[in-house]
Amino acid sequence: MDFKSLIAHGIPSTLPAAVDTSTPLSMTGRSENTHAPKRKDILSKEEKILAIRNALRYFPKEWHAELAPEFSAELKDYGRIYMYRFMPTYKMHARSISEYPAKCEQAAGIMLMIQNNLDSAVAQHPDELITYGGNGAVFQNWAQYLLTMKYLSEMTDEQTLHLYSGHPMGLFPSGKEAPRVVVTNGMMIPNYSKPDDWEKYNAMGVTQYGQMTAGSFMYIGPQGIVHGTTITVMNAFRMKLEEGDTPAGKIFLTAGLGGMSGAQPKAGNIAGCITICAEVNAAAAHKRHDQGWVDELVDNTDDLVTRIKKAKAGKEVVSIAYVGNVIDVWERFADEDIFIHVGSDQTSLHNPFAGGYYPAGLGFEESNEMMANEPDKFKEEVYTSLRRHAAAVDRNTAKGTYFFDYGNAFLLESSRAGADIMAENGIDFKYPSYVQDILGPMCFDYGFGPFRWVCASGDPADLKKTDEITARVLRAIQITAPKEIQQQMADNIKWIEEAGDNQMVVGSQARILYADSEGRIKIAEAFNKAVAAGELNGSIILGRDHHDVSGTDSPYRETSNIYDGSKFTADMAIHNVIGDSFRGATWVSIHNGGGVGWGEVMNGGFGMLLDGTDEADARLKNMLHYDVNNGIARRSWARNENAQFAIKREMERNDKLKVTLANSVDDGLLDNLF
Numbered sequence: 001m002d003f004k005s006l007i008a009h010g011i012p013s014t015l016p017a018a019v020d021t022s023t024p025l026s027m028t029g030r031s032e033n034t035h036a037p038k039r040k041d042i043l044s045k046e047e048k049i050l051a052i053r054n055a056l057r058y059f060p061k062e063w064h065a066e067l068a069p070e071f072s073a074e075l076k077d078y079g080r081i082y083m084y085r086f087m088p089t090y091k092m093h094a095r096s097i098s099e100y101p102a103k104c105e106q107a108a109g110i111m112l113m114i115q116n117n118l119d120s121a122v123a124q125h126p127d128e129l130i131t132y133g134g135n136g137a138v139f140q141n142w143a144q145y146l147l148t149m150k151y152l153s154e155m156t157d158e159q160t161l162h163l164y165s166g167h168p169m170g171l172f173p174s175g176k177e178a179p180r181v182v183v184t185n186g187m188m189i190p191n192y193s194k195p196d197d198w199e200k201y202n203a204m205g206v207t208q209y210g211q212m213t214a215g216s217f218m219y220i221g222p223q224g225i226v227h228g229t230t231i232t233v234m235n236a237f238r239m240k241l242e243e244g245d246t247p248a249g250k251i252f253l254t255a256g257l258g259g260m261s262g263a264q265p266k267a268g269n270i271a272g273c274i275t276i277c278a279e280v281n282a283a284a285a286h287k288r289h290d291q292g293w294v295d296e297l298v299d300n301t302d303d304l305v306t307r308i309k310k311a312k313a314g315k316e317v318v319s320i321a322y323v324g325n326v327i328d329v330w331e332r333f334a335d336e337d338i339f340i341h342v343g344s345d346q347t348s349l350h351n352p353f354a355g356g357y358y359p360a361g362l363g364f365e366e367s368n369e370m371m372a373n374e375p376d377k378f379k380e381e382v383y384t385s386l387r388r389h390a391a392a393v394d395r396n397t398a399k400g401t402y403f404f405d406y407g408n409a410f411l412l413e414s415s416r417a418g419a420d421i422m423a424e425n426g427i428d429f430k431y432p433s434y435v436q437d438i439l440g441p442m443c444f445d446y447g448f449g450p451f452r453w454v455c456a457s458g459d460p461a462d463l464k465k466t467d468e469i470t471a472r473v474l475r476a477i478q479i480t481a482p483k484e485i486q487q488q489m490a491d492n493i494k495w496i497e498e499a500g501d502n503q504m505v506v507g508s509q510a511r512i513l514y515a516d517s518e519g520r521i522k523i524a525e526a527f528n529k530a531v532a533a534g535e536l537n538g539s540i541i542l543g544r545d546h547h548d549v550s551g552t553d554s555p556y557r558e559t560s561n562i563y564d565g566s567k568f569t570a571d572m573a574i575h576n577v578i579g580d581s582f583r584g585a586t587w588v589s590i591h592n593g594g595g596v597g598w599g600e601v602m603n604g605g606f607g608m609l610l611d612g613t614d615e616a617d618a619r620l621k622n623m624l625h626y627d628v629n630n631g632i633a634r635r636s637w638a639r640n641e642n643a644q645f646a647i648k649r650e651m652e653r654n655d656k657l658k659v660t661l662a663n664s665v666d667d668g669l670l671d672n673l674f
């Protein structure tokens, strides 16, 4: 069968040959793929039986006798049932949109994005359908993938596919203006949203962790994160350096060369500093080095110290991967008095006990064994290590290092570990998050966030053309932009002008750009016109990271700079996904968990196909406006000054927008009340 027939067929009508599930490497023949860690053995005997029963419901009865022991072996060996036997044999990657079998172009666009999120060049553990973050799943198992692709191949533009944590519940009649797909991931009754609930219900096959862009098919590889990381690192140095000084020869120390964290060295190079990025997994470090995302590899602290002294003396711009535990570097640099200007951490502490964080003093493989076989002991090791980690950071910040939490739950988990990490008031942490100090006030409050697009033709020439269109649009906006956002405009124009040269495309022809509401709408409008005029070879798919102005309620990250007490509510994210869905999104998604952890965040996103039609023009204006201004309105109501400025400006521009504004209260009036 050719590719189109295989997609349209869904679950094959004859049982594919058995595979050796004892070793996924030999089974898939893709030895270069890394595999998800073995998950915790958490189900009782009855629950395991339920998990097998749940898995078998995707298949005809006559296959059950053969599949039941196989799925039970997968559950035992890997802690999950991935249904490896049903993994497609065709190459997984985003094809040009015209290559998908589909009755409507919107559905074909979604298929393209799904395949991009499972491409082994893009995804972290593609065989286990994990795109990034160790647990960010597109689907729970291969049956869900096969069925979803089949539904998409047959849907018309008067149907909507509803996905429950990867499970395609089915096609339901809707209308042309409705989203083609509605995605929910990890939606739990709030009391069942503890980390072990994810382990349990995911193992049973009834929920999944969609991270942010994995379960909504909007991940575009590390490029997506390079831009945001560059903005963060650049502004962290701007905050700390005297005017006129540059980051050259100054140190940015951090950890993680995984899915998103792998963007840090590249961002450091663009920002112009010395980046030291520690990574315990030698394979991950070598992969990033081979891909050109980090300049050099060093595997012991003696060599690192020698190399860094040279780099400092030469005011070099260089990125170095330290293959080892980041704590070694924090401690050694404190001992050696090597001054770290900016420090952070991007280990996956949103997932601390299942492979996200490797404790000091244990080997990489030793940790992997312990987390699967002695989870309680491993948890203790993680907590001991976090206390040591935080103490080592403190020794450096006492000398003036600017340390910020990179939204990976470092401070949250350190506090749970009993590290000395709280501020004097006992409520806040003693270090800020990158959103509190940088992205919140400078970007989100003004509406700047990680807008992105994918060229559905797959043609690099289209990407180049969209970069040029974008630069033109931004330069025109910059002329009349108020002084409050001139720096952001300048940074974004520089980014888009250099984006092609930075060669960050992995997988689909995609681009990320931090833009505000005006920018996003005008860029999208220009793209739609270019599609209509035939200047581009195919449609454009718009989207964004969930890590944005309005899409995410996350008290220790996206909404950490909300100070009216509402940061523990999730109304904004829910309004956003509902609001986007009836304003023209092609697909919408809402997730529990993502970045900071299961139960710690609600986040949503959208995808929108621009096919050059007048309808697409109307949709993009309506939806993108709400998608940004919902969050600005909420941030303004929380008394964030920059958001108050932005929403008032927007109301002057659009007389249909009427937002409730907050009155300020004199502090003196409140001081003596209690």
Ligand SMILES: NC(=O)c1ccc[n+]([C@@H]2O[C@H](COP(=O)([O-])OP(=O)(O)OC[C@H]3O[C@@H](n4cnc5c(N)ncnc54)[C@H](O)[C@@H]3O)[C@@H](O)[C@H]2O)c1
Binding pocket: 124, 132, 133, 134, 225, 228, 229, 255, 256, 257, 258, 259, 260, 261, 262, 263, 278, 279, 280, 281, 284, 324, 325, 326, 327, 345, 346, 347, 348, 349, 350, 351, 356, 357, 358, 359, 360, 406, 407, 408, 409, 594, 595, 596
């Ligand atoms: N890049 C961003 O802009 C951004 C924004 C918000 C949050 N985050 C968060 O950053 C974290 C990392 O994301 P990711 O996609 O790269 O995850 P990932 O799991 O792919 O990568 C994390 C890496 O850290 C390494 N690591 C773990 N413990 C270590 C230790 N003690 N020393 C050295 N290396 C260690 C792991 O081996 C792994 O390769 C996540 O929690 C994510 O939510 C990133």
